[in-house]
Amino acid sequence: MNFDERGPIYAQIAHRIKEDIISGKLHEEEQVLSPNQYAAFYQINPAAAAKAFEQLEEEGILYEKRGIGQFVSRQARIRLLRERRERFFKKFVDPMLEEAFAIGITPEEIASYMTGPKGGAHG
Structure with a gap:
């Protein structure tokens, strides 16, 4: 994933995850990378990844299973x-x-x- 100067990195991450859900790359109830894994993989600030995941949780796109990780919500x-x-x-x-x-x-x-x-x- 390439990040550009058009907006905050966290917003670009959230957008990419939404696009992956829409396109079918990510499915309902599928576990997603953790914010730390995402940050390490894309070599970005962990705080930016955490903010993206927090936003997606607030929107109801992702949800957390305590102690397990984050998953794509039903009906997302x-x-x-x-x-x-x-x-x-x-x-x-x-x-x-x-x-x-x-x-x-x-x-x-x-x-x-x-x-x-x-x-x-x-x-």
């Missing part, structure tokens, strides 16, 4: 996908619809385009 992937879909609609679809309606495109025209040969995944 479903929750992460739901959050990503909501962000997608707010960031991309809502502004597109606002512009479409502003220039007189009807909902029917949008639906027709999305299901037609040039729309959706066909375009």
